[in-house]
Amino acid sequence: MAAIELRNIVKVFSDKRRGRDLLTLDNIDLDIEANDFVCLLGPSGCGKSTLLNIIAGFEQATSGRTLVDGKQVERPGSDRGVVFQQPTLMPWLTAIDNIAFHLKLKGVGKAERYDRAMEFIDLVGLRGFEHHHPSELSGGMNQRVGIARALLMNPSVILMDEPFAALDAQTKLEMQEELVAIWQKRRCTIVFVTHSVDEALVLGNKIVVMTKRPGRIREAVNFGMPRPRDITSPEFNDAKRRILSLIREESTRLAQAS
Amino acid sequence: MTSVIDAAPARRAFRLTRLFQGLERVVVPGLLIAGWEAFARSGVLPPALLPAPSAVLHALGDWVFGFDETTQTYSGHWLRDAMASALRVFGGFALASLLGILAGVAIGWSRLFEKTLEPTLQMLRPIPPVSWIPLAIIWFGIADKPAIFLVFLGAFFPVLMNAIHGVKTVDHNLVRAGAMMGANQRQMLTDIVLPAALPSIFAGLRIAVGSAWMLTVTAEMVAVKSGLGYVLWDSYYFLRYDIVLAAMISIGLLGYLSDFGLKAVMARTLRWQQTTTVQGRAG
Numbered sequence: 446m447a448a449i450e451l452r453n454i455v456k457v458f459s460d461k462r463r464g465r466d467l468l469t470l471d472n473i474d475l476d477i478e479a480n481d482f483v484c485l486l487g488p489s490g491c492g493k494s495t496l497l498n499i500i501a502g503f504e505q506a507t508s509g510r511t512l513v514d515g516k517q518v519e520r521p522g523s524d525r526g527v528v529f530q531q532p533t534l535m536p537w538l539t540a541i542d543n544i545a546f547h548l549k550l551k552g553v554g555k556a557e558r559y560d561r562a563m564e565f566i567d568l569v570g571l572r573g574f575e576h577h578h579p580s581e582l583s584g585g586m587n588q589r590v591g592i593a594r595a596l597l598m599n600p601s602v603i604l605m606d607e608p609f610a611a612l613d614a615q616t617k618l619e620m621q622e623e624l625v626a627i628w629q630k631r632r633c634t635i636v637f638v639t640h641s642v643d644e645a646l647v648l649g650n651k652i653v654v655m656t657k658r659p660g661r662i663r664e665a666v667n668f669g670m671p672r673p674r675d676i677t678s679p680e681f682n683d684a685k686r687r688i689l690s691l692i693r694e695e696s697t698r699l700a701q702a703s
Numbered sequence: 704m705t706s707v708i709d710a711a712p713a714r715r716a717f718r719l720t721r722l723f724q725g726l727e728r729v730v731v732p733g734l735l736i737a738g739w740e741a742f743a744r745s746g747v748l749p750p751a752l753l754p755a756p757s758a759v760l761h762a763l764g765d766w767v768f769g770f771d772e773t774t775q776t777y778s779g780h781w782l783r784d785a786m787a788s789a790l791r792v793f794g795g796f797a798l799a800s801l802l803g804i805l806a807g808v809a810i811g812w813s814r815l816f817e818k819t820l821e822p823t824l825q826m827l828r829p830i831p832p833v834s835w836i837p838l839a840i841i842w843f844g845i846a847d848k849p850a851i852f853l854v855f856l857g858a859f860f861p862v863l864m865n866a867i868h869g870v871k872t873v874d875h876n877l878v879r880a881g882a883m884m885g886a887n888q889r890q891m892l893t894d895i896v897l898p899a900a901l902p903s904i905f906a907g908l909r910i911a912v913g914s915a916w917m918l919t920v921t922a923e924m925v926a927v928k929s930g931l932g933y934v935l936w937d938s939y940y941f942l943r944y945d946i947v948l949a950a951m952i953s954i955g956l957l958g959y960l961s962d963f964g965l966k967a968v969m970a971r972t973l974r975w976q977q978t979t980t981v982q983g984r985a986g
């Protein structure tokens with residue numbers, strides 16, 4: 446049994462102002478195995494966030510079934526950790542309180558909360574900043590808090606929606622490396638949304654290429670290049686060429702159709 | 704060592720600059736008061752109609768400390784009068800804050816409360832609180848209760864409106880993050896929505912405390928026989944403008960102090976809002 450099973454997911458948004466319906470996801474069918482690092486790759490507006498929100502339980506599919514660990518997704522829950530595009534931390538809580546928020550909701554005492562959160566503070570390299578508020582931390586540091594917060598819940602899957610898109614190039618590279626290291630160390634299932642071919646190839650061992658509106662799966666490509674991945678190596682470039690040609694075919698097809 | 708020696712004159716110069724900056728602020732009020740004093744003493748107007756600042760200060764001093772009974776029956780009774788007003792402000796304000804926050808959060812959060820409660824409250828809101836005075840007097844008589852009722856009316860709506868606004872504008876993604884971490888409905892309110900709405904709620908409380916003083920004084924002029932507003936109105940009947948002005952000063956001062964206290968509580972509670980960058984701290 447796959448960790449995540451998407452069966453014929455269709456999502457239609459009704460555009461009330463223009464009085465018509467917008468087909469956003471068209472018959473998405475996908476299996477994601479446990480411990481996979483899957484990158485959902487597609488242009489802006491193709492429905493990547495919508496698909497992730499459906500798995501997270503924030504939105505309901507118009508039709509189709511979403512199963513996580515064999516259970517139907519009905520609402521958000523701590524079995525699916527979400528890392529948002531913006532860090533989305535509670536601004537009134539310090540880093541450690543944000544990370545341990547899930548434990549607080551469960552009624553765990555403060556000493557144990559802090560004890561368990563410190564492990565994740567260390568994991569994402571924020572020791573010394575645990576008592577800072579989000580307004581006192583940089584964008585990259587806040588995103589680390591967001592990742593630690595998701596990891597602490599020990600979820601069966603982690604869903605990430607372009608979490609590094611707002612970071613500068615250098616911080617982005619660092620964070621990508623660290624995320625891979627965390628994934629190798631903790632062996633978790635990650636679904637990572639991105640519109641960058643490079644990012645998808647640096648991170649994923651399976652790359653799901655999506656088409657432009659309406660979102661469909663163009664192809665799911667397995668990519669087993671050993672890590673750390675050298676982004677200037679011929680192997681990396683070959684893979685990149687393959688992905689880009691998939692995307693280009695798609696554009697040409699669209700151009701001809703119109 | 705050298706740095707210590709070098710720093711001393713610089714520090715002295717700094718202190719002098721600070722002193723001048725302090726003086727800048729008092730130039731305009733100082734000139735105004737001096738001009739007023741000179742004009743009052745020139746005899747253009749009878750002193751009863753425009754008492755000099757010194758006379759006002761004299762009246763205020765006697766009202767507070769009771770040294771020569773120039774304020775007659777009020778002499779030495781300032782604390783009693785101020786307390787009477789302050790208690791009404793506090794009573795009405797506390798009640799308004801509690802109910803305003805409760806109702807505001809309920810309306811902002813739940814469609815049901817919004818549909819059932821909000822239209823009624825929005826219809827009551829434009830009625831000026833002072834226009835309730837006749838009803839307040841026949842319902843509650845001449846005492847503390849009508850005053851507290853009026854203060855409540857004046858303070859309730861600013862708290863309510865700001866609480867509704869605060870809850871409605873909570874970042875949608877924070878609510879999602881809460882749901883993702885397993886918050887139930889009650890936790891969503893107490894641990895996410897309420898703290899997120901606090902800055903807005905505090906803004907409402909600060910407007911409310913101003914209205915509270917305004918309405919206490921109004922109520923005391925017509926519906927109560929004690930407090931600073933009563934002294935003010937009573938002195939007007941006896942043409943004691945020095946006491947009228949002393950009462951105005953007292954009200955202004957207490958209003959300012961209440962806001963100052965509230966601001967201090969707010970600064971403590973919303974410490975997380977004060978943005979200091981990591982670099983800013985180190986430097």
Ligand SMILES: Nc1ncnc2c1ncn2[C@@H]1O[C@H](COP(=O)(O)OP(=O)(O)O)[C@@H](O)[C@H]1O
Nearest residue numbers: 458459469487488489490491492493494495496
């Ligand atoms: N709540 C919504 N209501 C209406 N349309 C929406 C809503 N959310 C997304 N859409 C539309 O669905 C499409 C896909 O959006 P999204 O999933 O955010 O794309 P992506 O994350 O790939 O950039 C867009 O055209 C967007 O306008």
Ligand SMILES: [Mg+2]
Nearest residue numbers: 493494495606
């Ligand atoms: Mg998106």
